[in-house]
Every structure is written in structure tokens, then in C-alpha cells.
Amino acid sequence: METIAAAPPSGRRWPGAVAAVLMGAGLATILWSLRGEGLALVGSAALWIALASTVYGIAALLYGLKHAQPVWTASGLNAALTPALFLSVALLALLVALVTHDFTLVYVARNSSLDTPLLYRMSGLWGGQAGSLLFWTWMLSAFAALAQLRHRRTDPVLLPYAILVLSVVLAFFLVLVAVFENPFRTFEVPPPDGRGLNPLLLDPGMVMHPPLLYLGFVGFSVPYAFAMAALLTGRLDRNWIVATRGWTLFAWAALSAGILAGGWWAYRVLGWGGYWGWDPVENASLVPWLLGTAYLHSALLQERAGIFTAWNMVLVILTFAMSQLGTFLTRTGLVASVHTFAQSEIATPFLVYLCGLVGASSGLAAWRWDQLRDRAVTVFVASREGMFLFNNVLFLGFAFAVLLGTLFPVLTEAVQGVQVFVGPPYFRQVSGPVGIALLTLMGIATLLPWRRATRKTLLRFRFPLAALLAAGIAAGVLLRRPGVVAALAVVAFTAASTLQEYHRGASVQVARGKTYLAALWRLLQDRRYGGYLVHLAVLVMAVGIVGSHAYVREREATVRPGEGFRIGRYEITYRRLGAEEAPGVQRTWAELEVRDGRRTAALRPLRVYHLRWDQPTSHPAILSTFREDLYVVLEAFEPAGRVTLRVWVNPMVRWIWTGGVLFLIGTLITARPSRSRRTKE
Numbered sequence: 001m002e003t004i005a006a007a008p009p010s011g012r013r014w015p016g017a018v019a020a021v022l023m024g025a026g027l028a029t030i031l032w033s034l035r036g037e038g039l040a041l042v043g044s045a046a047l048w049i050a051l052a053s054t055v056y057g058i059a060a061l062l063y064g065l066k067h068a069q070p071v072w073t074a075s076g077l078n079a080a081l082t083p084a085l086f087l088s089v090a091l092l093a094l095l096v097a098l099v100t101h102d103f104t105l106v107y108v109a110r111n112s113s114l115d116t117p118l119l120y121r122m123s124g125l126w127g128g129q130a131g132s133l134l135f136w137t138w139m140l141s142a143f144a145a146l147a148q149l150r151h152r153r154t155d156p157v158l159l160p161y162a163i164l165v166l167s168v169v170l171a172f173f174l175v176l177v178a179v180f181e182n183p184f185r186t187f188e189v190p191p192p193d194g195r196g197l198n199p200l201l202l203d204p205g206m207v208m209h210p211p212l213l214y215l216g217f218v219g220f221s222v223p224y225a226f227a228m229a230a231l232l233t234g235r236l237d238r239n240w241i242v243a244t245r246g247w248t249l250f251a252w253a254a255l256s257a258g259i260l261a262g263g264w265w266a267y268r269v270l271g272w273g274g275y276w277g278w279d280p281v282e283n284a285s286l287v288p289w290l291l292g293t294a295y296l297h298s299a300l301l302q303e304r305a306g307i308f309t310a311w312n313m314v315l316v317i318l319t320f321a322m323s324q325l326g327t328f329l330t331r332t333g334l335v336a337s338v339h340t341f342a343q344s345e346i347a348t349p350f351l352v353y354l355c356g357l358v359g360a361s362s363g364l365a366a367w368r369w370d371q372l373r374d375r376a377v378t379v380f381v382a383s384r385e386g387m388f389l390f391n392n393v394l395f396l397g398f399a400f401a402v403l404l405g406t407l408f409p410v411l412t413e414a415v416q417g418v419q420v421f422v423g424p425p426y427f428r429q430v431s432g433p434v435g436i437a438l439l440t441l442m443g444i445a446t447l448l449p450w451r452r453a454t455r456k457t458l459l460r461f462r463f464p465l466a467a468l469l470a471a472g473i474a475a476g477v478l479l480r481r482p483g484v485v486a487a488l489a490v491v492a493f494t495a496a497s498t499l500q501e502y503h504r505g506a507s508v509q510v511a512r513g514k515t516y517l518a519a520l521w522r523l524l525q526d527r528r529y530g531g532y533l534v535h536l537a538v539l540v541m542a543v544g545i546v547g548s549h550a551y552v553r554e555r556e557a558t559v560r561p562g563e564g565f566r567i568g569r570y571e572i573t574y575r576r577l578g579a580e581e582a583p584g585v586q587r588t589w590a591e592l593e594v595r596d597g598r599r600t601a602a603l604r605p606l607r608v609y610h611l612r613w614d615q616p617t618s619h620p621a622i623l624s625t626f627r628e629d630l631y632v633v634l635e636a637f638e639p640a641g642r643v644t645l646r647v648w649v650n651p652m653v654r655w656i657w658t659g660g661v662l663f664l665i666g667t668l669i670t671a672r673p674s675r676s677r678r679t680k681e
Contacts, residue, residue, distance in 0.1 A: 043093035043184040053082035113196035130183035161229035205265025216255025224320035271618030273648040284326030294395035387445035443494030467496035530669025537662035544655030
């Protein structure tokens with residue numbers, strides 16, 4: 001087995017960063033001068049050079065690894081750095097075209113216009129099929145280059161095989177971009193103006209949402225590649241898990257942030273009163289998140305004790321495969337969704353790629369299955385390892401149930417010739433019990449020790465069980481809804497378990513002479529307690545989710561100026577209808593006065609008609625507090641001034657966004673190296 005020579009220390013990085021910025025600025029200036037067909041030629045040429053270098057890198061790596069030729073292996077690794085450079089040129093060329101209104105390019109004309117603001121012209125990079133595929137492919141090439149630079153010295157045996165896997169995946173996406181969905185196709189006669197970006201994408205939420213999802217989906221390619229490298233080399237110890245821990249956390253955090261940003265966007269833009277509708281493409285992002293969450297927990301056990309090796313291999317394969325499936329669903333129009341792109345000719349090659357990916361990965365795992373099986377170690381039910389095992393089973397089952405419901409119309413059409421859709425009630429019936437079970441396991445696992453519990457361990461359950469009992473009785477008396485009572489009791493139990501661990505950790509520090517607040521602050525910077533902060537954030541979000549679903553109120557009212565109506569504690573009076581015209585749009589809004597007994601507020605739900613797209617969009621007016629949101633949508637209006645309003649009172653939605661922020665903070669803390677590792681470094 002060959003070893004790649006370690007690269008010399010890089011020294012200071014500032015000169016290199018400054019040089020990169022200057023080179024980028026110079027390249028942008030050159031591309032700016034090549035607008036039109038010259039820009040399209042440069043972009044297309046960059047794509048083909050990136051594809052050629054990727055194919056060469058694959059061939060060189062295969063030859064070098066098979067015949068133990070370090071020169072060829074090194075050449076393949078060097079070639080694998082090239083696509084990131086040329087794809088950066090292509091991406092920058094498309095960005096210049098979007099910013100400068102270069103309607104010579106078909107993609108620019110379809111996803112931008114003269115009156116599109118600069119921010120949304122830039123986000124047009126991922127606003128259409130071809131541009132988003134280019135953005136995805138560039139990101140994959142950048143991750144492959146960064147992985148090589150990061151692991152060349154630390155993982156010289158696994159790295160060539162991992163780069164080989166990444167290069168094969170990259171080659172497929174380069175073929176899609178260069179052959180099937182080339183964003184540099186041109187018009188013979190350019191139009192004077194473009195159609196503009198899809199109106200639903202003209203929102204800050206959609207500036208953040210797609211790139212974050214792409215970071216998550218593409219980020220899981222690095223752990224997957226190292227897992228395949230471990231299978232190919234037979235090095236199935238904990239090293240590949242340790243090497244990719246940071247990549248996994250980064251991808252999982254980005255995917256989490258992307259899902260949250262998508263919910264925030266849907267709540268503010270789509271105007272249906274909610275933030276999660278179990279839409280097929282929403283589910284396509286949830287499934288890899290569920291599997292990635294299971295993998296993160298399971299990987300901890302392999303890193304710590306060398307167990308759950310087979311579980312981790314299966315989970316990392318499934319996570320990456322499901323992230324690719326999500327891309328397939330989004331880009332082929334296979335399922336109906338407000339998130340999907342139009343149907344295109346990439347469906348067949350993408351399906352072949354998916355089948356090949358799953359088949360090859362499964363074949364490698366089957367080949368090494370005897371080595372993947374854990375050494376003879378007993379995992380006791382009453383231990384943290386046992387809870388992690390149950391956690392894996394629940395996450396895997398939940399992911400399968402969501403995937404089945406999502407693909408059910410496709411499956412029934414293939415079998416019966418008729419699509420049968422599964423609605424939100426199915427997903428709620430699955431997610432409710434599973435969610436409560438997962439929250440319960442979260443609390444129990446926090447209290448149990450590693451390896452095996454003892455009678456002394458039972459003492460740790462006193463305070464959490466008291467919290468569960470108190471919360472259950474209070475919720476039962478006040479709320480009287482079994483599902484809500486069970487959820488809140490479990491939240492109280494798990495919150496008490498987690499806070500008790502913070503108290504135990506702080507008490508140890510206090511015994512060493514620190515103040516209690518200083519001890520808590522120190523714990524909040526520790527990787528383990530960052531994970532506990534993530535757990536607390538999940539509990540905050542769970543309260544918001546339960547409250548907003550269980551106690552939502554809705555009303556539709558048609559009123560004239562001066563008339564009003566009530567919903568809950570709010571008295572809403574309609575004052576007047578306003579309207580204005582701007583380039584490409586017509587805006588109409590209702591001016592409302594809202595009283596809740598203590599204060600008065602003004603709301604203006606807006607409806608925008610986009611002339612180029614012949615499409616209206618609703619922009620709800622939201623009066624938000626930690627208690628509840630008053631959510632008002634202008635459904636319809638008449639020239640005489642009469643309007644139809646749809647109003648929701650959504651309890652505790654702000655808890656979800658607050659919990660999301662805490663969730664990301666906790667994830668960042670968890671991503672920090674352990675103290676022992678920092679000391680070695």
C-alpha cells in the first residue's frame with residue numbers, strides 16, 4: 001500500500017489569500033470584458049476542461065493505485081485539484097453575465113431581467129436548473145480540493161481512494177452540466193429583456209435556503225468518499241470516522257440551517273399559514289437529515305469504543321444516497337412540488353447514476369461485511385450505547401416512513417397506473433409518536449452511563465421523573481389533550497435530565513474553586529455540553545411545533561372598509577385598500593388595524609401580481625410574539641374595496657426560530673476539537 005509524501009508546511013496563509021482575491025478580481029475584470037458570446041465560450045470551455053481533467057484524474061488514480069505507481073497516483077491527485085479552478089471560472093462567468101444583464105445567454109434571459117435587483121440577479125446562480133447544477137458541481141469540486149488539502153498529510157492511505165470516489169461523482173455532475181444542462185447556451189438574436197427570476201424566489205429566505213441545502217447535501221460526499229475508501233482498502237477501524245467528523249458536522253449543520261431557512265421562507269412567502277407542509281421536496285431534505293443525525297450519534301460510539309462499525313457504514317451510504325435522491329426529485333419533476341424545477345432530460349442519466357451509486361456502495365459493503373461486524377461486545381439495554389441503538393432504529397424507521405409517503409404516488413403509478421397521494425395526516429400520525437419516543441430516548445441516554453447502568457444510576461432519575469410527573473399533571477389539568485400532555489411531559493423530563501447534567505458538571509468545577517457562573521460558561525465551550533445545548537434547542541423547537549400545530553386557529557372573512565371581525569383575542573378592522581404599480585409588478589394591500597385588548601397595531605398584508613410570469617404571490621402580514629403569531633393573508637380583493645382575508649393564530653412559532661438559533665450555536669460548539677486534541681495540536 002503506497003503512501004503519498006507529506007506536503008511541506010504552508011506557513012502564513014494571508015499572502016496566499018490576498019493573491020487569490022487579486023487573481024479573482026483580475027479574472028472577473030477579464031470576464032467582464034468578454035460579455036456576450038465570448039463569455040459563453042469561456043464558460044463552456046471551462047466546463048469541458050474541468051470534465052477532461054476529472055476523467056484524466058480518475059484514470060491516473062486507477063492506474064496508480066492498481067499498479068502501485070506513486071507517480072501516477074500523485075498525478076491523479078494533482079489533476080483532481082484542477083476542476084475547482086476551472087469551475088470557478090465558469091461560475092464567475094455566469095455570475096458576470098447575470099449581474100451585467102447579458103441576455104445573450106438563454107439562462108440569464110430566463111432567470112433575470114432589467115428590473116431584477118442586484119441581490120436576486122446574483123442568487124439567480126441557483127434560481128434555475130442549469131445554474132443550480134453548475135453551482136452544485138462547483139461546490140463538489142471545491143469540497144474535493146479542500147478534502148485533499150486537509151487530509152494529504154493526516155490520511156495519506158485513504159485519501160487517494162476518497163478522491164477517486166469524489167472524482168467519479170464529480171464527473172457525473174460535470175457531464176450533466178456540460179452536455180444536458182449547459183448554462184452557457186446562447187440565443188441567435190438576444191431578447192431586449194429577460195423574464196426575471198421566479199417570483200417565489202425574490203426573498204432573502206431563498207437567497208440563503210438553496211446554498212445551505214447544497215452545502216449539506218454536497219458536504220456528505222466527503223464522509224461517504226472516505227467510507228468507500230475504507231471499504232476499498234480494508235482499513236475499517238475508527239480512523240475514517242475520526243477523519244471525517246468535522247465534515248459530517250459541517251454538512252449536518254448546513255442541512256439543518258437550510259431546512260430552517262426553508263421553513264422561515266415558506267412561512268413568510270407562500271401564505272398558507274404554516275412553515276412545513278410535508279411537501280415532497282421538503283421531505284427529500286428531511287430524510288438525509290434524519291439519517292445524518294443517526295449517523296452522527298452512531299459514529300460517536302465507533303470513535304469512542306470501536307463498535308457500531310456496520311451501522312455507520314450503512315448509515316453513511318444511506319445518507320449520501322438520500323441526499324442524491326433529493327437532488328433527483330428536485331431536478332426531474334418526478335414529484336409535484338412548489339420547490340421543483342421543470343422536467344428535463346437529465347432524469348434517465350440521473351436514475352442510472354443513482355442505481356449505480358447504491359449498487360456499487362452496497363456491493364462494497366457486502367464484500368467487507370465480515371470485517372464490518374463488530375467484535376464480540378455486549379451492548380446492554382440499560383446503557384447509553386443501548387439508547388443510541390434504539391435511537392438509530394427510530395431514526396431509520398422514521399426516514400423510511402417519510403420516504404415511503406413521499407414516493408407513494410410514484411410507486412402506485414408504476415404499479416396501478418394511477419397516482420395515489422399521501423397527505424400531511426399520514427406524516428403527522430408517524431411523526432408524533434416517533435418524535436415523542438426520540439425525545440424520551442434523548443433524556444434517558446443523558447442519564448445513563450456508558451457500558452452498563454447500576455442501581456446508583458437510578459438516583460439520577462429522581463429529578464427528571466418528578467419534572468415529568470409535575471408537567472404531566474399540570475398539562476392534563478390545563479390542556480386535556482393526550483398527545484399534547486404526553487409531549488410536554490416528555491419535554492419536561494428531557495429538559496430536566498439535560499439541565500441536571502449541566503448542574504453536575506458545574507458542581508465539579510465549583511469544587512475546584514470556580515464560581516458557578518464561570519463553571520457554566522466553561523461547560524458551554526465544551527464539545528460534550530455543546531451537544532446538550534443542541535438537545536435543549538430541540539426541546540424549545542418541539543414546544544413550538546406542538547403548540548403551533550395543536551392550537552392553531554383559522555378564519556376567513558370578507559369585509560368592506562370600516563368593517564371588522566374577531567379571531568381569538570384579536571379584533572381586526574379593515575380600513576382601506578391600497579395599490580401601486582412598479583416595473584413588472586402590481587402591488588395591492590389591505591390596511592388593517594389590530595387590537596388585542598392591550599395594544600393597537602397596523603398590518604398590511606400584500607398581494608403582488610408579476611406581469612412577466614402572469615403569477616400572483618401573497619406576502620402575509622405577521623404580528624409575532626413569543627406567545628403566538630397573528631398571520632394575515634390578503635386572499636382576494638375587488639375594485640370597490642371589498643377584500644377577503646384569511647387569518648391564522650399560530651401559537652409559539654417564534655419558539656421554533658429561537659430554538660433554531662440555539663441549535664446552530666450548539667452545533668458550532670460541538671464542532672470544536674476536544675481539549676485533548678487541541679492540546680496535541
